Amino acid sequence: MKEYSHLEIEKHWQKFWLDNKTISCNVESSSNKFYNLCMYPYPSGDLHMGHIRNYTIGDVITRFKLMNGYNVLSPMGWDSFGLPAENAAIKTGIHPKKFTEDRISNMTDQIKRLGSLYDWDKELAAHNVDYYKWTQFIFIKLFENELAYKNDAPVNWCNSCNTVLANEQVIEGECDRCDSVVEQKNLNQWFFKISEYADELLDGLNEIGDWPANVKAMQKNWIGKSQGAEFNLKIKDLEESIKVFTTRPDTLFGMTFAVISPEHQLIDKITSQSDNSEIITEYVNSAKSKTEFERMSLTKEKTGVDTGLKVINPVNNEEVSLWVADYVLTNYGTGAIMAVPAHDQRDYDFAKKYDIEIKQVISDKSQSTNIDSEAFIDEGYLINSGKFDGLKSHTTGSEEIIKFLVENNIGEKKTLFRLRDWLISRQRYWGCPIPIINCDKCGLVPENIESLPVLLPEIDDYKNSEDSPLAKSIEFLNTKCPKCGEDATRETDTMDTFVDSSWYFLRYIDSQNSEKPFDSDLVNSWLPVDQYIGGVEHAILHLLYSRFFVKALRDLGYLNFNEPFTNLFSQGMINFGGTKMSKSKGNIVDPESYFQTHGADALRLYILFMAPPSDGVEWNDGGIEGTKRFLNKYWDNLLQLNSLKETKTDKEDGLLRTLNQTVKSVTEHFSNFEFNTVVSDLMKLNNELSEYLKNCNTISLSTKNLVISKFTRLLHPLSPHISAEVFSSIFEKDITKESWPEFDENYLTNPTFELVVQLNGKKKFAIEVSTGITQDEAEKICKENFDLNADGYSKIIFIRDKIINFVD
RNA sequence: GCCCGGGUGGCGGAAUUGGUAGACGCGACGGACUUAAAAUCCGUUAUUCGAAAGGAUGUGGGGGUUCGAGUCCCCCCCCGGGCACCA
Numbered sequence A: 001m002k003e004y005s006h007l008e009i010e011k012h013w014q015k016f017w018l019d020n021k022t023i024s025c026n027v028e029s030s031s032n033k034f035y036n037l038c039m040y041p042y043p044s045g046d047l048h049m050g051h052i053r054n055y056t057i058g059d060v061i062t063r064f065k066l067m068n069g070y071n072v073l074s075p076m077g078w079d080s081f082g083l084p085a086e087n088a089a090i091k092t093g094i095h096p097k098k099f100t101e102d103r104i105s106n107m108t109d110q111i112k113r114l115g116s117l118y119d120w121d122k123e124l125a126a127h128n129v130d131y132y133k134w135t136q137f138i139f140i141k142l143f144e145n146e147l148a149y150k151n152d153a154p155v156n157w158c159n160s161c162n163t164v165l166a167n168e169q170v171i172e173g174e175c176d177r178c179d180s181v182v183e184q185k186n187l188n189q190w191f192f193k194i195s196e197y198a199d200e201l202l203d204g205l206n207e208i209g210d211w212p213a214n215v216k217a218m219q220k221n222w223i224g225k226s227q228g229a230e231f232n233l234k235i236k237d238l239e240e241s242i243k244v245f246t247t248r249p250d251t252l253f254g255m256t257f258a259v260i261s262p263e264h265q266l267i268d269k270i271t272s273q274s275d276n277s278e279i280i281t282e283y284v285n286s287a288k289s290k291t292e293f294e295r296m297s298l299t300k301e302k303t304g305v306d307t308g309l310k311v312i313n314p315v316n317n318e319e320v321s322l323w324v325a326d327y328v329l330t331n332y333g334t335g336a337i338m339a340v341p342a343h344d345q346r347d348y349d350f351a352k353k354y355d356i357e358i359k360q361v362i363s364d365k366s367q368s369t370n371i372d373s374e375a376f377i378d379e380g381y382l383i384n385s386g387k388f389d390g391l392k393s394h395t396t397g398s399e400e401i402i403k404f405l406v407e408n409n410i411g412e413k414k415t416l417f418r419l420r421d422w423l424i425s426r427q428r429y430w431g432c433p434i435p436i437i438n439c440d441k442c443g444l445v446p447e448n449i450e451s452l453p454v455l456l457p458e459i460d461d462y463k464n465s466e467d468s469p470l471a472k473s474i475e476f477l478n479t480k481c482p483k484c485g486e487d488a489t490r491e492t493d494t495m496d497t498f499v500d501s502s503w504y505f506l507r508y509i510d511s512q513n514s515e516k517p518f519d520s521d522l523v524n525s526w527l528p529v530d531q532y533i534g535g536v537e538h539a540i541l542h543l544l545y546s547r548f549f550v551k552a553l554r555d556l557g558y559l560n561f562n563e564p565f566t567n568l569f570s571q572g573m574i575n576f577g578g579t580k581m582s583k584s585k586g587n588i589v590d591p592e593s594y595f596q597t598h599g600a601d602a603l604r605l606y607i608l609f610m611a612p613p614s615d616g617v618e619w620n621d622g623g624i625e626g627t628k629r630f631l632n633k634y635w636d637n638l639l640q641l642n643s644l645k646e647t648k649t650d651k652e653d654g655l656l657r658t659l660n661q662t663v664k665s666v667t668e669h670f671s672n673f674e675f676n677t678v679v680s681d682l683m684k685l686n687n688e689l690s691e692y693l694k695n696c697n698t699i700s701l702s703t704k705n706l707v708i709s710k711f712t713r714l715l716h717p718l719s720p721h722i723s724a725e726v727f728s729s730i731f732e733k734d735i736t737k738e739s740w741p742e743f744d745e746n747y748l749t750n751p752t753f754e755l756v757v758q759l760n761g762k763k764k765f766a767i768e769v770s771t772g773i774t775q776d777e778a779e780k781i782c783k784e785n786f787d788l789n790a791d792g793y794s795k796i797i798f799i800r801d802k803i804i805n806f807v808d
Numbered sequence B: 001g002c003c004c005g006g007g008u009g010g011c012g013g014a015a016u017u018g019g020u021a022g023a024c025g026c027g028a029c030g031g032a033c034u035u036a037a038a039a040u041c042c043g044u045u046a047u048u049c050g051a052a053a054g055g056a057u058g059u060g061g062g063g064g065u066u067c068g069a070g071u072c073c074c075c076c077c078c079c080g081g082g083c084a085c086c087a
Helices: A006-019 A049-067 A083-092 A096-113 A129-144 A194-207 A213-223 A249-254 A267-273 A277-289 A292-297 A345-354 A393-407 A504-510 A520-526 A541-555 A591-597 A600-609 A623-642 A652-671 A675-695 A701-715 A720-731 A775-785
Strands: A033-038 A071-073 A148-158 A163-165 A182-192 A225-235 A241-246 A257-260 A304-312 A319-325 A336-339 A411-417 A436-439 A443-446 A478-480 A487-490 A529-535 A565-571 A574-576 A752-759 A762-770 A795-799 A803-807
Touching: A006 A096, A006 A600, A006 A720, A033 A049, A033 A520, A049 A071, A049 A529, A049 A565, A049 A574, A049 A591, A049 A600, A083 A096, A096 A591, A129 A148, A129 A443, A129 A504, A129 A541, A163 A182, A194 A213, A194 A225, A194 A411, A194 A541, A213 A541, A213 A565, A225 A393, A241 A249, A241 A257, A241 A336, A249 A393, A257 A345, A267 A277, A267 A304, A267 A319, A277 A304, A277 A319, A304 A345, A319 A345, A336 A345, A393 A411, A504 A520, A541 A565, A591 A600, A600 A623, A600 A675, A600 A720, A623 A675, A623 A701, A623 A720, A652 A675, A652 A701, A675 A701, A701 A720, A752 A775, A762 A775, A775 A795, A775 A803
Parallel strands: A033 A071, A033 A529, A257 A319, A529 A565, A752 A803
Antiparallel strands: A148 A163, A148 A182, A225 A241, A225 A304, A225 A411, A257 A336, A304 A319, A436 A443, A436 A487, A478 A487, A752 A762, A795 A803
């Protein structure tokens, strides 16, 4: 018997699929299309288990859909701009381009050794000039339509990476790349106006296809919609008013003080008008000197100072004191609040500490609500609120008070979002240059479209200081204004790499286009992506930005659809030793070695078998032995089966039943991404086949062919090489051209089954009876064969031919 | 604190959505083959009482609904992930 040699077989078929262009989608026709996409990888140099899981799931779907007759598009590319290449350049002097391309080439080889089908003709890389030219094009279109703008703003600054970061890249006050503490700086930076789409990004989550609940929830949280009212608080004896936002207008009568943040735009004016100006200045300065992280870590203990000024409550003209406190954030809402200690825990804590009056205005129906130890924030009824007394707090109470504010021109209904504009400029070298020119006369002028790309300049030293490294190239920096022709300077920042990845899935459709980023008709016919697959770590960043890009490009007339990804699948992480695999922790399990020792087929199978694909899972070295054993046994079984003499046996029907039941079950599990149970179904079939071979030494030709063919086709998406080899050596056919097996209804039910006999729902016996037995017959058999205390039951329940239950 | 998940043998996990809990695999134990080992094959493997037949218990904990609950309802505990002084 020929031994299964994975090295030889896998190499052969990988070459075959590439040479024969087994997958090569003609995008001109989108009929029966299926756009299957794995998130393109950052070329880190080596494939890790996370990639393997991602691309295995992706390939399983590609092959399954191909066999089901779909026109599958499955491209691959590279998220190839980014920090590591630049850091390596600083350290070693190797050019980031060479560094990146070497790694791409290495990873390409590794991906090919996994045996996945990719349409390499459509490959793209974010750092290629013919890609980033069009990233610049899109930037200019956004700029022309006021969706990209430059602004002075307090931004997140990472001292170690020497660059600004988007809010999404700050994790608990730390840089998501290097974990150093992020500082706040006031800088002039580029933003994309994602906030303009906040409402649509939120609503879209309800219309989108099948996305994991947690990803939807995370995006919902991140967008953070709050509805309430915005209104003015007049400062007594001053012309100024302070605008405040609240989600609880119903509690307005309970305001006993107001607070502005230390960075509020009126702080100087207020300080100068106050008798406490020295104390205020001192407090403001000390708040400023704290990092955001320090402020956050002081959540328990609130601090503030009384300005001595009063503001006037617009609903009852009561005067309350105005405080400065850093528990009020500058960059949310208006940077100032009405404080209602009775019904907001933060205000409550502050009022208790500084001995400010606490006035209850909401109570439960029996008016027994107690606010002695904490604020009452639940739904209740208004009290002490004049004509609004008795209204339901969160609903009618709020609505009526908003109506009052509007009618009296004091305020308005307002919706606020937590989502802020996306800060996209980076003071780094290895990224897409921002195609803007600063002209003293004309201001910010986009580069002429015909002059694109704005090429990354060659520089000697990639190290950045406060300035972007691009500023070191005088030839790059100095240019002429495209508008007036006068001397001008180029923008020296590059774009966040998430800009590159916000549209790559559009470019795949038309990756060779040298006239425009993509042909709209083609893209409209292929998008949205039918199935997107990637890690949950992109739940907010990439997946939110891409959604924004598609909506913006739609509004600019380039696209006619609303969402980029109809269905999203997030695979769980593979951990080792209890934590995420990482080089620094030294707990990397290298997939490459398994290609050698066990083969890609066994590795793929194990990755699929180890857990439901959406679950996080701990790597277990022993487990892969099991899937390798399975493949060996499959190989032996099929060769043995194929060599059997062709005479029918009476055991064949049983084998055919298992076969057809497996086809049905596997097909169902496939559509639910339950690949772990697909593998176990195939293992059962394999065991059944072993059993047959042990007992019989002949088989009819038709059964033989059915078993080999269907079993092998079921296995093919999971372990493509071995199945391709078996199929071609037995049938002399290319399995990738075969259709997905169908099951024969006649073989789904067995002639007999185990009838479970229960007494009061508790299993007592199981007896073998023939299929199709009636309730009367079953009851009779039970009475004849068992002492059921036959007079003792009053009711019989017969469930789906499987269980008979006698009830007392 | 809020929002998502989740809690089943020694381990990873199944369970047709209210109907035989523990499929499939790993590991472990026993046996066969072998001079020996590896590989392979055969058996056992939730806990507990029992020599056995068989019984009892059992899906984080406590209640409930039901002939019947891992699955549904109420309360509580724990773990993972996300957000967090967001007014």
